Amino acid sequence: MLSRFFSDRSIMEARLARPQSVSDGEVISRLAGVFRDVGYEGASMAQLAEATGLQKASLYHRFRGGKQQMAEEVLASAIGWFADNVLRPLNGDGPPAERLAEAIRSLNDFYDGGSKACLLNMLSSPRIEEGPFSRSIKDALEALVDAFAHLCVAAGWKREEARRQAERLVTMLQGSLVLSRGTGSTAPFRNFLADLPGEVLERPSGTDTLE
Amino acid sequence: MLSRFFSDRSIMEARLARPQSVSDGEVISRLAGVFRDVGYEGASMAQLAEATGLQKASLYHRFRGGKQQMAEEVLASAIGWFADNVLRPLNGDGPPAERLAEAIRSLNDFYDGGSKACLLNMLSSPRIEEGPFSRSIKDALEALVDAFAHLCVAAGWKREEARRQAERLVTMLQGSLVLSRGTGSTAPFRNFLADLPGEVLERPSGTDTLE
DNA sequence: GTCTATAACAGGATAGAC
DNA sequence: GTCTATCCTGTTATAGAC
Numbered sequence: 001m002l003s004r005f006f007s008d009r010s011i012m013e014a015r016l017a018r019p020q021s022v023s024d025g026e027v028i029s030r031l032a033g034v035f036r037d038v039g040y041e042g043a044s045m046a047q048l049a050e051a052t053g054l055q056k057a058s059l060y061h062r063f064r065g066g067k068q069q070m071a072e073e074v075l076a077s078a079i080g081w082f083a084d085n086v087l088r089p090l091n092g093d094g095p096p097a098e099r100l101a102e103a104i105r106s107l108n109d110f111y112d113g114g115s116k117a118c119l120l121n122m123l124s125s126p127r128i129e130e131g132p133f134s135r136s137i138k139d140a141l142e143a144l145v146d147a148f149a150h151l152c153v154a155a156g157w158k159r160e161e162a163r164r165q166a167e168r169l170v171t172m173l174q175g176s177l178v179l180s181r182g183t184g185s186t187a188p189f190r191n192f193l194a195d196l197p198g199e200v201l202e203r204p205s206g207t208d209t210l211e
Numbered sequence: 212m213l214s215r216f217f218s219d220r221s222i223m224e225a226r227l228a229r230p231q232s233v234s235d236g237e238v239i240s241r242l243a244g245v246f247r248d249v250g251y252e253g254a255s256m257a258q259l260a261e262a263t264g265l266q267k268a269s270l271y272h273r274f275r276g277g278k279q280q281m282a283e284e285v286l287a288s289a290i291g292w293f294a295d296n297v298l299r300p301l302n303g304d305g306p307p308a309e310r311l312a313e314a315i316r317s318l319n320d321f322y323d324g325g326s327k328a329c330l331l332n333m334l335s336s337p338r339i340e341e342g343p344f345s346r347s348i349k350d351a352l353e354a355l356v357d358a359f360a361h362l363c364v365a366a367g368w369k370r371e372e373a374r375r376q377a378e379r380l381v382t383m384l385q386g387s388l389v390l391s392r393g394t395g396s397t398a399p400f401r402n403f404l405a406d407l408p409g410e411v412l413e414r415p416s417g418t419d420t421l422e
Numbered sequence: 423g424t425c426t427a428t429a430a431c432a433g434g435a436t437a438g439a440c
Numbered sequence: 441g442t443c444t445a446t447c448c449t450g451t452t453a454t455a456g457a458c
Contacts, residue, residue, distance in 0.1 A: 278453095
């Protein structure tokens, strides 16, 4: 979307006829910051313009679908980054411990050590019920569960239990972000990341003898 | 707040001079439903009036502080109910299994089987940063951790580990509600409640031999 | 205490110059 | 592509009758 086919041209145009004052990636990134802070309804066009350094009309020029399209592209971008930096290592085929370590580093970056909320949570409640975000959010959560389950299987878990554990991990991730925001401390998120290796690599010893 | 000192009088006044068409408790309950669905910014006065069956001006008569006061009283009411029905059993002194069972029933009621979001999450992001909700939310989350920790100690956990486990449980609670909303299924919440007794009453056998 | 009507404002979105 | 200026709907909030 946007000037995908003109990304090089827009560089050449800088300071010329129609200089693109802020790159598309930078705009998306700054919009994301606002949506993550205050959610969809809480984000005003004035605030989004302020954050990007563009005027409202300029934002509408880039996103003809208005605020909704901005949130959609922000969400798509975040999901893409997540797929590249979190899901890919989890779904890889190297040593589980190393794959997990890479995913943990990415998670720490993505949530800035626990100081940034999750878009999947912040965009879950717009008045637009069953709107354009619902499907993406659901798919993203399930893809993350799948990826963790894949890793757990590689770490030796039985398929059934790997899935349950993966659901627990995604639950803990989201919960730790809620608590970090609610308590004003990043400790819950940091504790979650610190516990992750143990949760994945050390299976409970007594429970896997039944099946 | 409100007509606390006139609760009986307001009944006698019904259909007389100033009939209170909807009870205070009922108004708070219906307002809570809206805030839990769409959050603070997402809730408009028109929607709140619609949900309560009152006109906007009538709502302003009852809540002179406007929407913010409504959210404050809704939050205070929910926290009060939580203290009576969830924290009290957890902090009680009967058999841990029975106390937990009662708390679980209350949690299931409170979140309607996982179909209702948590106000502590939904009110965490208003533009009013560090606003009137932050303190209550932080205190409520910490009180819940304390109560679970108290129960874990009663169930035989060591104090340090009881606290860590309690934090994990509150994290799981919040996370399961996020996932339930995000995936459109109450399964994550129901799984959380189903796992709770095991998480509290069955301590890990291998990890408590070090200290 | 509730209502209708309306004020005062902020919000999302657009027009058109450059 | 960006800007200033503006439109118009929806929002919060108030006035005043009953």
